[in-house]
Amino acid sequence: MSDVRICFLGDSYVAGVGDPEGLGWVGRVAAKSRKDRVPLTAYNLGIRRDTSQDVLERLPDEAGRRLADGADNRLVVSFGVNDTMEENGKRRVEAVQTIAALSDMAKWAKSHKLPLFLVGPPAVIDDAHNRRLLELTIVLKEYTRRQDIAFVSLTPELHENRQWRAGLAAGDGAHPSAVGYELLTSLVLPGWWSWLGHAGR
Numbered sequence: 001m002s003d004v005r006i007c008f009l010g011d012s013y014v015a016g017v018g019d020p021e022g023l024g025w026v027g028r029v030a031a032k033s034r035k036d037r038v039p040l041t042a043y044n045l046g047i048r049r050d051t052s053q054d055v056l057e058r059l060p061d062e063a064g065r066r067l068a069d070g071a072d073n074r075l076v077v078s079f080g081v082n083d084t085m086e087e088n089g090k091r092r093v094e095a096v097q098t099i100a101a102l103s104d105m106a107k108w109a110k111s112h113k114l115p116l117f118l119v120g121p122p123a124v125i126d127d128a129h130n131r132r133l134l135e136l137t138i139v140l141k142e143y144t145r146r147q148d149i150a151f152v153s154l155t156p157e158l159h160e161n162r163q164w165r166a167g168l169a170a171g172d173g174a175h176p177s178a179v180g181y182e183l184l185t186s187l188v189l190p191g192w193w194s195w196l197g198h199a200g201r
Contacts, residue, residue: 003071004033004196005041007063009055010078013122013184014046018175025119025184026076029192032185038198051093052079052101059105067112075114077105080121080140080155081174084132091132095139102140106147117150117195119188123159125173130159152191154184 008014008026016024023031030042043066047054055077067073083093093101102118109116120137123130133155144151158164167180176184193199 003039003041003068004074005043005066005068005071006074006076007043007045007066008076008078009045009059009063010076010119011046011050011055011082012048012175013081014044014078015048016044016046016181017048018171019178019181021178021181023178023181025181025188028181028185029188032189033192033196033198036198038196046078049082050079051082052098053093054082055079056101056104059108063114064112067114073112073114074117075105075109076117076119077102078119078121080133080136081124081129084121084129084136086129086132095136098136099139099143102143103147106149115150115195117192118144118152120151120153120155122154122176122184123161123164125165125168127159130155134159150191150195152188154187157187158183 014026016022016027026042026044030040033040045062063075083098085092106116120140121133123133137153137155141151141153164180164183167176171177
């Protein structure tokens with residue numbers, strides 16, 4: 001493979017908040033890729049509390065600065081927990097606005113010839129919030145299917161997972177520890193290898 005440069009834009013899960021090892025799922029995916037001889041440069045651009053709209057606003061400048069001529073430039077985005085968070089009785093970002101932001105990200109990526117990979121939001125400890133996340137995941141899955149965008153869902157796989165929920169309960173109720181990020185990584189990797197066009201291990 002050629003020089004692979006990937007920008008990871010998203011929220012606190014992209015940043016790896018709560019992981020005492022400081023890797024999160026992004027660091028683990030990058031490490032496994034390098035171990036499997038993918039010449040990867042990973043730019044972690046996660047910011048706590050970012051919504052899809054925040055990610056869209058940052059995208060052109062932060063990702064644009066990191067594109068390299070002659071490299072296999074790619075883009076990974078991940079958001080949703082903050083979109084579906086309720087503040088003062090209303091969601092921070094409604095689902096239709098989340099899709100609009102994703103659509104603009106996809107258009108920007110396409111205009112720069114960047115393969116796009118969307119990692120869906122994980123589950124949290126609050127069941128009411130999880131219901132909103134499950135609803136958003138359905139919408140994201142349908143949109144990415146229609147637009148032929150690589151997508152990995154996380155909420156359906158995690159909201160009833162005892163290991164995941166125990167990890168959240170031991171922390172702040174939203175972010176996992178190292179074990180939880182290992183679990184996230186295991187869910188992301190199959191779609192990741194397919195997106196890269198690499199067999200993986």
